[in-house]
Amino acid sequence: MSADIKNDGDSKPAFAEATVSLPATGIATVERKEPPPEKEADTRRRTWIVVSFWLIAVFVGLPIWWNTTTIYRANLPLTQMTDWADGKACEPVFPLRIALDVGALPEQEAQNLLRLTQHALDDLNDFSGHHLRLQLGQAPTETTPQARDDSNVALTIRLAPGDAAHTASSSLHPHLPILDVQYPPNSLPTANSPSSGLATYIATQLGSTFAEEQNIISYLLETSSITPEHRPKGISQEVVDTVSKRMTRSLKYSQTYHLTFSLFTNGPVPSSWDIEAAIDEYLKPVLDMLKPIHDFTIDTQVQLYASPGVQSQVLGKEDLSSFINAAEWPLSPSIGGAPTVNFIVYIGNQTIGVPSETSPGETSQSWMIPQWGSVYLLAPPAEATHVPSETLKQPILTFTSHLLTLLGTPQSGSLPLRLSTLARIRSADLLLRAASSLGSLARLTLALPSISIPSNVADGVVKTIHHLELACASLGGAKSLEHARIAEAEAERAFFEKSMVGQLYFPDEHKVAVYLPLLGPIGVPLVMGLLNEIKAWKNRRSQKLKAA
Amino acid sequence: MSFQATAGTTGLFVVAAALRLLLFTAFPGLPNLLTGRVEISTPVTSFKRLQEGLFLYNHNVSPYDGGVYHQAPLLLPLFSLLPDPTIYPIFTYILYTLVDLLSANALFKIAESGEGGASRLYSSPRKEKRWSGYVVAALFLFNPFTIATCIGRPTSVFTTCAILHAVAKALSGNIFTSMLSLSFAAYLSMYPLLLLPPMVILAYDRTYNYKAPKSLAQLAGMCTLAVGVSLSLLFLSSYALTGSWEFLSSTYGIQLTLTDLTPNAGLWWYFFTEMFDSFRSFFLGVFWLHLSSYTPALTIRLRQQPLAVITLLLGIFAIFKPYPSIADTSLFLSLVPCFRHVFPLLRYSFVTASVVLYGTFLGPAFYHLWIYAGSGNANFFYAITLVWSLGLSLLVSDLAFAVLRDEWEVERPEMRGKEIRQI
Numbered sequence: 009m010s011a012d013i014k015n016d017g018d019s020k021p022a023f024a025e026a027t028v029s030l031p032a033t034g035i036a037t038v039e040r041k042e043p044p045p046e047k048e049a050d051t052r053r054r055t056w057i058v059v060s061f062w063l064i065a066v067f068v069g070l071p072i073w074w075n076t077t078t079i080y081r082a083n084l085p086l087t088q089m090t091d092w093a094d095g096k097a098c099e100p101v102f103p104l105r106i107a108l109d110v111g112a113l114p115e116q117e118a119q120n121l122l123r124l125t126q127h128a129l130d131d132l133n134d135f136s137g138h139h140l141r142l143q144l145g146q147a148p149t150e151t152t153p154q155a156r157d158d159s160n161v162a163l164t165i166r167l168a169p170g171d172a173a174h175t176a177s178s179s180l181h182p183h184l185p186i187l188d189v190q191y192p193p194n195s196l197p198t199a200n201s202p203s204s205g206l207a208t209y210i211a212t213q214l215g216s217t218f219a220e221e222q223n224i225i226s227y228l229l230e231t232s233s234i235t236p237e238h239r240p241k242g243i244s245q246e247v248v249d250t251v252s253k254r255m256t257r258s259l260k261y262s263q264t265y266h267l268t269f270s271l272f273t274n275g276p277v278p279s280s281w282d283i284e285a286a287i288d289e290y291l292k293p294v295l296d297m298l299k300p301i302h303d304f305t306i307d308t309q310v311q312l313y314a315s316p317g318v319q320s321q322v323l324g325k326e327d328l329s330s331f332i333n334a335a336e337w338p339l340s341p342s343i344g345g346a347p348t349v350n351f352i353v354y355i356g357n358q359t360i361g362v363p364s365e366t367s368p369g370e371t372s373q374s375w376m377i378p379q380w381g382s383v384y385l386l387a388p389p390a391e392a393t394h395v396p397s398e399t400l401k402q403p404i405l406t407f408t409s410h411l412l413t414l415l416g417t418p419q420s421g422s423l424p425l426r427l428s429t430l431a432r433i434r435s436a437d438l439l440l441r442a443a444s445s446l447g448s449l450a451r452l453t454l455a456l457p458s459i460s461i462p463s464n465v466a467d468g469v470v471k472t473i474h475h476l477e478l479a480c481a482s483l484g485g486a487k488s489l490e491h492a493r494i495a496e497a498e499a500e501r502a503f504f505e506k507s508m509v510g511q512l513y514f515p516d517e518h519k520v521a522v523y524l525p526l527l528g529p530i531g532v533p534l535v536m537g538l539l540n541e542i543k544a545w546k547n548r549r550s551q552k553l554k555a556a
Numbered sequence: 557m558s559f560q561a562t563a564g565t566t567g568l569f570v571v572a573a574a575l576r577l578l579l580f581t582a583f584p585g586l587p588n589l590l591t592g593r594v595e596i597s598t599p600v601t602s603f604k605r606l607q608e609g610l611f612l613y614n615h616n617v618s619p620y621d622g623g624v625y626h627q628a629p630l631l632l633p634l635f636s637l638l639p640d641p642t643i644y645p646i647f648t649y650i651l652y653t654l655v656d657l658l659s660a661n662a663l664f665k666i667a668e669s670g671e672g673g674a675s676r677l678y679s680s681p682r683k684e685k686r687w688s689g690y691v692v693a694a695l696f697l698f699n700p701f702t703i704a705t706c707i708g709r710p711t712s713v714f715t716t717c718a719i720l721h722a723v724a725k726a727l728s729g730n731i732f733t734s735m736l737s738l739s740f741a742a743y744l745s746m747y748p749l750l751l752l753p754p755m756v757i758l759a760y761d762r763t764y765n766y767k768a769p770k771s772l773a774q775l776a777g778m779c780t781l782a783v784g785v786s787l788s789l790l791f792l793s794s795y796a797l798t799g800s801w802e803f804l805s806s807t808y809g810i811q812l813t814l815t816d817l818t819p820n821a822g823l824w825w826y827f828f829t830e831m832f833d834s835f836r837s838f839f840l841g842v843f844w845l846h847l848s849s850y851t852p853a854l855t856i857r858l859r860q861q862p863l864a865v866i867t868l869l870l871g872i873f874a875i876f877k878p879y880p881s882i883a884d885t886s887l888f889l890s891l892v893p894c895f896r897h898v899f900p901l902l903r904y905s906f907v908t909a910s911v912v913l914y915g916t917f918l919g920p921a922f923y924h925l926w927i928y929a930g931s932g933n934a935n936f937f938y939a940i941t942l943v944w945s946l947g948l949s950l951l952v953s954d955l956a957f958a959v960l961r962d963e964w965e966v967e968r969p970e971m972r973g974k975e976i977r978q979i
Contacts, residue, residue: 072841
């Protein structure tokens with residue numbers, strides 16, 4: 009609107025006030041009538057208008073542009089972060105303390121046995137990440153199982169003289185982390201003997217007890233971001249394959265899991281089940297034992313006339329994966345952020361046609377769906393409308409074992425041992441994952457110099473590193489899992505910061521698309537106006553010079 | 557046009573008031589229907605939101621809790637004096653009708669002053685051709701946009717009234733009353749603050765004493781001071797009323813940051829729903845800068861006709877402000893008839909009228925398609941608001957052209973009626 013409206017003498021002849029003259033040549037020409045010169049006041053006014061736009065653009069626009077588009081990058085401890093990711097900051101070593109309860113043996117002999125067994129262990133164990141350390145101690149009893157918590161003892165070996173004359177035997181206590189070893193009375197080592205059959209036997213037993221844990225931890229280290237020189241000796245490809253198969257089956261770690269028990273029937277009955285009693289009786293004890301590692305919330309549902317995804321009478325192997333009718337069955341994926349584990353009891357007359365060969369514990373009535381849950385096919389009960397608690401015993405027990413597998417619990421050993429192993433595996437896993445998230449964040453920061461880093465990301469990183477240090481210091485201990493969990497959560501939060509994720513893919517070319525629609529329509533008149541003013545000013549000056 | 561200039565506007569006002577009260581009472585569902593229309597009620601003017609704020613206020617809760625109410629705090633005691641509008645709606649109806657009549661009265665004075673055709677520094681050769689205040693007030697009172705706004709009861713009618721009174725008082729030489737009125741408008745809606753420069757010039761021109769000329773800078777300083785003091789008083793009383801400064805961010809902050817993206821007739825909401833988050837604040841700055849950059853330039857260019865500056869600025873605000881509604885359009889359209897003398901110079905009056913009508917009729921239809929029928933999407937409604945804004949900007953630029961051409965013809969009388977070209 010700043011443009012002045014002036015007439016143009018060169019407009020259409022019909023409107024132009026053209027005077028026709030007849031010069032000497034006799035050819036009629038149209039003489040152009042020049043517009044009168046612009047008044048000084050008008051020129052000055054136009055200058056003021058251009059200046060007013062430019063003043064606003066420069067003194068208000070530029071600061072706004074500068075303030076709103078400068079990228080805030082909080083300082084991140086990049087070297088520390090890469091150190092963690094490369095494994096330089098923390099030696100992933102799990103010192104496991106094994107107590108030796110020698111019972112009535114004299115002190116001297118016990119010390120001797122301890123020394124020899126430790127030797128044998130050290131000879132046997134070639135994996136430095138997993139260190140078994142023996143000490144003398146009392147075995148916990150059923151009444152005081154908490155005793156072990158203070159000392160962080162992973163396992164107690166309870167020695168007792170046995171009846172067998174020549175061979176030692178051992179068995180794992182089903183409810184407590186105790187390895188009972190019965191030895192022939194004559195196999196105790198003498199004071200200066202360099203080796204002992206009993207010591208070697210104990211060492212071998214311990215080795216096989218913890219073999220699975222060692223494998224899993226080596227596998228975790230192997231697949232982590234830690235550089236080869238900082239991680240312990242590798243494991244064979246074979247072991248990697250088996251462990252990775254098992255690990256992919258288990259759910260991602262979470263503090264809380266939501267268990268959904270669903271009863272689906274293909275007809276109108278049964279319409280009720282004693283699920284609460286069954287859970288209390290068969291599942292609760294295991295959940296209570298898992299308490300230090302996970303929390304669980306439970307809900308149940310019943311759905312009548314539920315048709316499965318596969319209609320055939322006998323289910324083949326390939327039918328199992330499509331049996332779940334995801335479209336119609338009300339199985340919500342996740343409630344309140346906690347991952348859901350689904351347990352389905354299906355009452356119908358279908359059977360599984362494949363004999364389960366891999367895991368003998370699995371009945372031919374159930375199968376597990378990796379990272380999702382498990383299904384149990386139940387024959388219609390005699391009492392048509394109601395499923396009593398006893399009928400649910402087998403399904404719930406199966407579910408319990410499936411749940412442990414889904415949580416990533418190792419297969420071998422007694423339950424308390426498996427659970428303490430689970431805690432160690434999980435803390436190693438979380439520690440490595442948090443460290444690798446830190447590494448990714450550090451690489452991202454270096455790779456994208458234009459990404460903004462809010463201060464809460466820096467806070468998250470500092471917190472992560474703090475908790476990683478604590479977790480690393482207490483590796484193998486009870487606090488380790490807690491710290492590793494916080495570290496992992498903080499690292500994830502920092503990496504997936506909302507304002508950063510949006511900029512992950514924001515190349516500089518996009519800025520052209522952002523600025524051009526603006527700079528085009530606004531910039532062109534602004535710049536042209538300024539150029540015209542400068543040109544006019546130069547003209548005026550040269551005319552003044554000429555006149556002078 | 558052969559309207560007789562009469563001072564007796566009583567009959568007109570009675571008819572206008574009767575029409576409004578008739579519409580209010582004969583169609584009891586109409587007020588609530590119009591209150592819900594996005595074209596009339598914006599997040600910063602809606603009557604529904606006002607009632608929410610009023611409810612909270614009357615229950616001793618901060619009216620800004622819950623993030624629904626974004627209007628000035630001083631409206632609350634005014635409306636809490638009235639009986640509950642859900643039980644005795646008639647009092648609200650009467651209040652809004654009265655506000656409309658007050659606006660019309662101010663408009664009557666503006667038109668009667670003849671400032672549109674002849675100011676202190678400029679006298680149009682066509683100034684004889686003008687409409688009386690009676691006609692201008694009638695055009696305002698019977699404009700369907702004004703009537704719809706009155707029945708929809710947005711609080712923007714108070715801003716309209718305050719702006720018109722500020723202009724009328726400036727014309728009659730009551731500088732301080734005018735500035736107080738402008739402060740009220742700015743307090744209610746913030747954007748009228750941008751009208752301060754042309755308002756100062758208008759007041760300066762109308763109080764100009766040829767014998768003892770005062771300096772413009774002095775008057776401008778005084779006016780700015782007056783506006784500053786009255787705004788501070790209004791803010792302080794708001795603070796005393798609500799007990800915190802929260803109202804600043806909840807009323808003006810919302811307009812500045814556009815946190816409420818409820819669709820409206822303007823251009824901002826769609827743009828900012830699509831905006832990259834990291835550039836949002838930058839573009840908010842750009843949009844506001846664009847809106848405010850017109851004020852100095854227009855004031856300088858049309859220094860001789862300050863009323864034209866105000867009219868054009870109101871037109872620009874009705875298009876480019878963050879939460880525009882047809883109330884802003886009706887304010888702009890109410891001042892346009894003061895420039896009756898340049899109507900023959902308008903080049904696109906037919907196109908403008910068609911486009912505005914097109915937008916008026918298709919806007920609600922497209923909104924219905926998007927929100928209720930589900931057979932359209934947000935682009936439908938945005939497209940029609942683009943058309944609507946195009947129509948209004950055609951009118952604004954055409955009016956600016958006509959006013960400038962009128963000025964130019966004084967300078968070059970020989971060019972009357974000739975086609976012109978920009979060089």
